[in-house]
Amino acid sequence: MNREAIADELDRQVEDLLHGTRTAGAGSNPLLAVAAELQMLPDREFMESLKEVVIEEGAGNAEDLLPTPSRQRLPHPSRFSKGGDFQYVDTEHLDPSATSLSGFVPLFAGKHSGLFPGDQRSFLVSFASHAALIALIASGIFVGHVTIVKPTFLTSEITFPVAGHGGGGSGDRSAIQATKGTPPKFSDQQVAPPVIVVHNDKPKLPVESTVVGPPQIKLPESNHIGDLVSTNIVIPSNGTGASGGAGDGTGTGLGVGVGPGVGAGRDGGYGGDQYQPRVGITAPRAVYDPEPEYSEEARKVKHQGIVVLALVVDAQGHARDIRVARSLGMGLDEKAIEAVKKWKFAPGTNNGVPVSMQVNVEVNFRLF
């Protein structure tokens, strides 16, 4: 068969492929397999459009710190692939009369319409509170909520046999982060490292996996071994590390650190090179702890529960390195973080000297 005939035949097969009357299965023309993969490549226009949105949205986030009246939130980028039926609103070029309230409510513009002189501030407060009340009644969810904030210091009453910094982690060179989950029990010795994806499901001598650390340490427990802080909650993976445990670090522990422990630090134990409370050390205590707000999304569907935040209270009493150890979703994680960022602590101390310390904070969202 000459090149012309080959090209014709290939095009016939491509035509069938594009019309869905042929698949590129095993045994078919290998060029057709390439053609089948090409079919799913993204539109060039989409790639460029999404890039523009990412750039603009990125710039927009930076500007959030200094909000300007001329910027509106960008549309969700996914709408590009559906024909782009949105319009940007440039408020700089809007007719001022179209947004002014002066013609609608004279008092807002300083004009008096009654017999008695009006007070603009009290009118505004009254208007805002009535509007909020009407919105709540209309939504049918006029309920309150209570937020219970409970700092739970992981090991506050435990004598540590070793200094409390710890960490570990490993993996089997997977391309994806270790799956989210909870670590196995702590033990003084590790016989079997934690694994998420079991390659040998019938070992000759089954041994319970552990991580190295004081056995008294209690971390959240579940039936799913995994990294407490991973973003991967779906695909089973031992992580991107390479030493046989689970996680994205080095060693036989679990997490992103180095060693047989858990977390971001080194060696046994849990954490990220921060002190854990133990005898001779005082735990941090919250001295200013404003309550988190309820998210609108969660309030609407009456979503309740507990968010656990893992954080470090530094020597100055500020919360930092806040991460979600147990997520509740629907915007409540963000609300919890937002509030805890404002907290002030009396820092933990080591022999009277303020030190950074890792703690967990439980934020309990309840509607009533």
Place this chain on the structure above:
Amino acid sequence: MRALEREPDERMLIEAARQNRSHFAELYEQNFHRVYAFIARRAANREEAQDLTAEVFHQALASLESFKWQGAPFIAWLYGIAANVLATHWHKTGRNVEQLNEDWGQGGSDEIERRAMLAELVDSLLPDQRTVIIRRFIEQRSIREIALELGRSEGAVKQLQLRALENLREKLGKRS
């Protein structure tokens, strides 16, 4: 291949993006093809793949603050987000989320690398071959339409299509 090598300055890019989100565009460019490939092999069609890919980058940008450099490549973090986006989508559309797990275990990562590589190889083709591939497979235009656009005969366009597919296959073989 950018899609296959970890950029030596990835950490710096992440830090730059965290300081100023407008730098996120560089991370987007480095990782787009692999994220898209991750999504596309599980999506029903291109439109769905594009929607979900957009959602991944939207979420990644929004939660960049929570990302910490811990030695793992940035793409691993993006895959985590992509898996969650897919799972949510599958759940909403009544598909079995368990299949996502099985799928990954069956050589999924190799196929993702291959698809990401293919996307970049298209750009390395000669201009006419590239145009034919894009028009024919991505825009799904007929040979006649492409011939008219390029001012070539239909036979010549079929030859370009054949050569382009042969080149891509050969380059894929060399790279993998």
